[in-house]
Amino acid sequence: MAAKTLTIDDKHLSAEEGATLLQAAKEAGITLPTLCHLEGIYDVGACRLCLVEVKGLTKLVPACTTRVAEGMEVLTNSERLRKYRRMTLELLFAERNHICAVCVANGHCELQTLAYSLGMDHVRYEYRTPRWGVDHTHRLFGMDHNRCVLCSRCVRACWHVEGAGTKNVSGRGARAHIITDLNQPWGEADSCTACGKCVQACPTGALFHKGATVGEMVRDRHRLEFLVTARQKKEWITD
């Protein structure tokens, strides 16, 4: 595969054709904030936290879904980007109900970690405090819509790693939310194999093991990564 040369934040580098800007940046040791990206699963560019500036484009583009191109000049940490990231993050917090102090993911939450690392000390937007419920019908897992950021990582893990296709996104805009099967209680979703991959995939406290209390949802993402790599490399097939 042909290599492309480009610059990211004045660093000259080469990346494989077809690689995303996020991958190229990572190789060059540049970290970008991400939320909907999950190693091992394809990207959808849902959260807009990894936005970067590309010279010659007026629009900001998500690094996780933009492929490298020859001669590209990319900025990852401009004033403009920092401003937008802060804004995006604040909007994520304002959209639902995040009360970290009592949350199962407290201390192990990607959204919370981003807030710390981007220096978000307050939210400038009015909290919408919507009334979302908790689905506690599944034997093993619970879903608290109040903490969902609609990153769709659970949906992708469910469809493309487990292959069950239980989880989906329903509704638009502020009404968008994660559903199971045909918008049934999770406990009644026949397609669910109770594998728990969605729970491992979730970056926040929205999906959790039932019975988990404050700060107890520590996830092991490597399991998902391991599964994906093992399948791609056909590690389980012996002859």
Place this chain on the structure above:
Amino acid sequence: MATRILIDPVTRIEGHAKISLFVDDAGNVEDAEFHVVEFRGFEKFCEGRPYTEMPGITPRICGICPVSHLLASAKAGDAIMAVEIPPAADKLRRLMNLAQFVQSHALSFFHLSAPDFLLGWDTPQAQRNVFGLIGANKALARAGIRLRQFGQEIIEILGGRKIHPAWAVPGGVRSPLTPEGRERIRHWLPEAQATVQTAFTLWEQTLATHQRELETFGNFPSLFMGLVAEDGTWEHHGGKLRFTDSHGRVIADQIDAGNYPTVIGESVQTSSYLKSPYYLPLGFPAGIYRVGPLARLNVCSQMGVPRADAELVKFKRLGQGAVTSSFLYHYARLIEILAALEYIERYLEDDELLSSELRADAGINNRRGVGVSEAPRGTLFHDYTVDRNGLLQKVNLIVATGQNNLAMNRTVAQIARHYIQGRGKIPEQLLNRVEHGIRCYDPCLSCSTHAVGRMPLHVQLIGPDHTILDEVTRGDDAPLPAAAPGAAT
């Protein structure tokens, strides 16, 4: 341009303890009402949440006794799961509760009440606080602060965080005591025990010089309630409910936590957000009962540990049947610290506290679960109803300060009666005494825990025709009115 903003303490009436004194035609105080503005949104707020989250949420009801809410909440969860928790988990929860008793009682005795005993009622407020105590008796003040820290240290060793440890969970606890933690406790324990001895000496002197307070600071017949073991031994986390009357007779015994509605009624006072619970068979307000240290020592027959048992014998001699003066809450608190330290000492020899079998697992087996535990201030109830999936449908909390509300009213009335006596005015020396009368109960109101400065008070004297005869407001930082010469009585 410089702007000066003046904040008048009188306008901050919200944070004040509001007291209404009702007088009869002769101008004598008939009744008193201590109004408490307490935030009650919690019970509603929790509806729809998984019950497993409650041990994380409820400690935030009150920053003053988070451990008590944590433990009662975890117990309510145990009841919903219908499990018996592993023995090690039960001991560990007890250890944390004992530590909470030590730290809370030490704060109440040394920081909040000792300045009154030692420095005198009419010492200007600028000195009648923990700083004044440091000035007068530095060693004592320091020992008191260290005793409180000892309790906090144990809570931190177990729960990891001093405040709001979400460590107890439905089914047990999250982590055991570590051998290092145990050594830290062992090392500190002798100093804590020595401090309690000092406190007992101080208390003996106080008692000898405070006979009037013994008579007027809430000395009246009432019922008492607390948890006791099956054989009547003092309890703080397990056991069942017992009621005794002012003659010391047991009138109800071994009531299961879940059956509390058969003995406790709740009347909601319009003048206050606190619910006033009463002993149901006697009705309201005849069923007035007290909870907390005084009540626990009245209802139990022994402490179960030798040194505290010796003190209990002396304590019981102060009453006929039951010890009825609320001024003796202070003494009861010291005996409970002593007992707590003795029990902690026992646990240091018990290797089960290092066990890793700590958490029972189960689904929803009961749709309703009641958790009852003794908080330092008195019996605490958490009553949860959940749906089939474990989401909360109804939450009822009964806290110690609510249960003592009626007794606090009586105490305030009694003190006021003694100092007002037909004068139609609120005398100056009344405020400090009313403040102390309320402090006997160590109510968990943020306004009562101003370690420095006065409890903000707003006292009204109300005539038979509802006219306000006199009114005094005192902020926690308002200048002190000059004491009239000879006013100290």
